[in-house]
Amino acid sequence: MQSTIQSDRELIQPARVTAYTYGPLFLEHDLPGHPENRTRLERIVAALRDERLLDRMALIPPQPADLSLLARVHDAVYVSELQAFAGQGGGQIDADTYVGRRSFDAARLAAGGATELVRAVLEGRAQNGIALVRPPGHHAVRAGGMGFCLLNNVAMAVQAALDEFGLQRILIVDWDVHHGNGTQDIFYGSPQVLFFSTHQYPYYPGSGGVGEIGAGAGRGATVNVPLPAGVGDAGFRRIYADILTPLAERFQPELILISAGFDAHWDDPLAGLRLSLSGFWELAQTVLALADRLCNGRVIAVLEGGYNLTVLSHAVADLCRALLGDAAPGPDPLGPSPWSERGVEDVIRAVRRMHGLEAGR
Numbered sequence: 001m002q003s004t005i006q007s008d009r010e011l012i013q014p015a016r017v018t019a020y021t022y023g024p025l026f027l028e029h030d031l032p033g034h035p036e037n038r039t040r041l042e043r044i045v046a047a048l049r050d051e052r053l054l055d056r057m058a059l060i061p062p063q064p065a066d067l068s069l070l071a072r073v074h075d076a077v078y079v080s081e082l083q084a085f086a087g088q089g090g091g092q093i094d095a096d097t098y099v100g101r102r103s104f105d106a107a108r109l110a111a112g113g114a115t116e117l118v119r120a121v122l123e124g125r126a127q128n129g130i131a132l133v134r135p136p137g138h139h140a141v142r143a144g145g146m147g148f149c150l151l152n153n154v155a156m157a158v159q160a161a162l163d164e165f166g167l168q169r170i171l172i173v174d175w176d177v178h179h180g181n182g183t184q185d186i187f188y189g190s191p192q193v194l195f196f197s198t199h200q201y202p203y204y205p206g207s208g209g210v211g212e213i214g215a216g217a218g219r220g221a222t223v224n225v226p227l228p229a230g231v232g233d234a235g236f237r238r239i240y241a242d243i244l245t246p247l248a249e250r251f252q253p254e255l256i257l258i259s260a261g262f263d264a265h266w267d268d269p270l271a272g273l274r275l276s277l278s279g280f281w282e283l284a285q286t287v288l289a290l291a292d293r294l295c296n297g298r299v300i301a302v303l304e305g306g307y308n309l310t311v312l313s314h315a316v317a318d319l320c321r322a323l324l325g326d327a328a329p330g331p332d333p334l335g336p337s338p339w340s341e342r343g344v345e346d347v348i349r350a351v352r353r354m355h356g357l358e359a360g361r
Helices: 024-028 038-050 067-073 076-087 103-122 153-165 181-187 233-251 277-294 309-324 345-354
Strands: 018-021 128-131 170-174 193-200 222-227 255-260 299-303
Touching: 018 103, 018 309, 024 038, 024 103, 038 309, 067 076, 067 103, 067 153, 076 103, 103 128, 103 153, 103 255, 103 299, 128 309, 153 170, 153 181, 153 255, 153 299, 170 181, 170 233, 181 193, 181 222, 193 233, 222 233, 222 345, 233 277, 233 345, 255 277, 277 299, 277 309, 299 309
Parallel strands: 018 128, 128 299, 170 193, 170 255, 193 222, 255 299
Antiparallel strands: none
């Protein structure tokens, strides 16, 4: 549909509501013993209920992603084959990524849930929101799934904002510890989507070097900040201040989406960055401040990775508090990283040079 949302002046003033989307079908994509299993989301939802955070947010029921929208983000042959594979009982599509009988339905609902949140925010029914969905999505490329991901939830939500509401500038902030190669792949040639990713490098999936900056009309709209193991709160603080903030101010987004993975925590079992829960709180505060200043507070977080379940449940609860406007995070049972941090000066210098952020430019 053609939207009346065409410019910053015409954008609908959102209600002061934080929305969320969740459905029990997300738990039916499951492989016991796999790091990305149903327990992740069960622990998150239990924590949000125990802390009465869900009571303070508005539920947006997820709807399955429209197949025509899916076909604009993913290769139609891949979508058809994935659906058929799940219908036959599934299996492994690669060494890391499983499919069960309900996995296609869960993935389609996850993508649809993120999309429904975008619609709620852009129609003015909510200020911001969080998609409590799985399987995660940011590794899913146009023609395939990988890295625990089947369909790209963030990309689907962004595509809906572009197609249905006429937005011209959308910022994606991906703070998962792994590079969001699928999201990069889908929007690599688009000047309408500024993709910003911090990630451990070199690490799975092997992409995300400083020189990967987009192609064609999208050249410069992909911004990768590859980090060595050991970078923590102080390094991320500098990256968000010295790279993300000036990029966002230059780009002037009409909407911000967060690929919200929490596996960059110092105690995550699958990676080696050193963020603390306090560090994640600071990242959220920075992005929310940018959203308030640049796009009327319109920001949507979509769950990605995170495999220490204590960290994951506390971090998502804190993100909900941030979206709700709370002044402080909840308790941190793990505290700061016990190890010293690695510096980020060389990385910041290289990224700023690559993207024309040097002084005077």
